[in-house]
Amino acid sequence: QSAPTQPASVSGSPGQSITISCTGTSSDVGNYNLVSWYQQHPGKAPKLMIHEDTKRPSGVSNRFSGSKSGNTASLTISGLQAEDEADYYCCSFAGSSTWVFGGGTKVTVL
Amino acid sequence: QAQLVQSGAEVKRPGASVKVSCKASGYILTSYFIHWVRQAPGQGLEWMGIINPDGGSTNYAQKLQGRLTMTRDTSTSTVYMELSRLRSEDTAVYYCTRDSGSGRSRFDPWGQGTLVTVSS
Numbered sequence A: 001q002s003a004p005t006q007p008a009s010v011s012g013s014p015g016q017s018i019t020i021s022c023t024g025t026s027s028d029v030g031n032y033n034l035v036s037w038y039q040q041h042p043g044k045a046p047k048l049m050i051h052e053d054t055k056r057p058s059g060v061s062n063r064f065s066g067s068k069s070g071n072t073a074s075l076t077i078s079g080l081q082a083e084d085e086a087d088y089y090c091c092s093f094a095g096s097s098t099w100v101f102g103g104g105t106k107v108t109v110l
Numbered sequence B: 001q002a003q004l005v006q007s008g009a010e011v012k013r014p015g016a017s018v019k020v021s022c023k024a025s026g027y028i029l030t031s032y033f034i035h036w037v038r039q040a041p042g043q044g045l046e047w048m049g050i051i052n053p054d055g056g057s058t059n060y061a062q063k064l065q066g067r068l069t070m071t072r073d074t075s076t077s078t079v080y081m082e083l084s085r086l087r088s089e090d091t092a093v094y095y096c097t098r099d100s101g102s103g104r105s106r107f108d109p110w111g112q113g114t115l116v117t118v119s120s
Helices: none
Strands: A009-012 A018-023 A035-040 A047-050 A064-069 A072-077 A086-093 A099-101 A105-109 B003-006 B010-012 B018-025 B033-039 B045-051 B058-060 B068-073 B078-083 B092-099 B107-110 B114-118
Touching: A009 A018, A018 A086, A018 A105, A035 A064, A035 A072, A047 A064, A047 B107, A072 A086, A086 B045, A099 B045, B003 B092, B003 B107, B010 B018, B018 B033, B018 B092, B018 B114, B033 B068, B045 B068, B045 B078, B045 B092, B058 B068, B078 B092
Parallel strands: A009 A105, B010 B114
Antiparallel strands: A018 A072, A035 A047, A035 A086, A064 A072, A086 A099, A086 A105, B003 B018, B018 B078, B033 B045, B033 B092, B045 B058, B068 B078, B092 B107, B092 B114
């Protein structure tokens, strides 16, 4: 069971939109509507941003949105702000009561 | 407000065991699964396993089977993660997190993390 693939880094200027991809397989990302996304600032615990592919928890900015096509899930951050600079991880249910995290993406606000 | 509070940092010798606690408050422990996730220094998140506090059933990541044990004490609303036969590669911050979606990959909230250092 290998980790879904995420780009190591993505950058954008304030106000721009960026998209982070999470490419898995038909055994995990592509087989269940159970991808979630987490934001992690240095030295802090992860924070849930998106769950069940596209659902945004209350309290999370509507600048964050999730989507999925086939074996690839995506997180889009619109209107990029300095506070969005962090690491982002996707996580997918992989069947048989197991889960798998993506390798993580470092977002830099230029 | 649901909260998870973990035990403090540990330093262990290779070959030893470590037991980290995760105390839940603000909700009924048995209502939601708890996952454990670890993060080695400068590395990404790694899913370790899951425990259903209602009954105690568990499932572990294949690479940790045989060394990992998750238990719970419902009387104190506490979940435990014990990792045995520690090696240097187990040095990491260990997190507990609640599956607020009842198995639907909605990990929230998270504990503050416990640093486990394995060093001779």
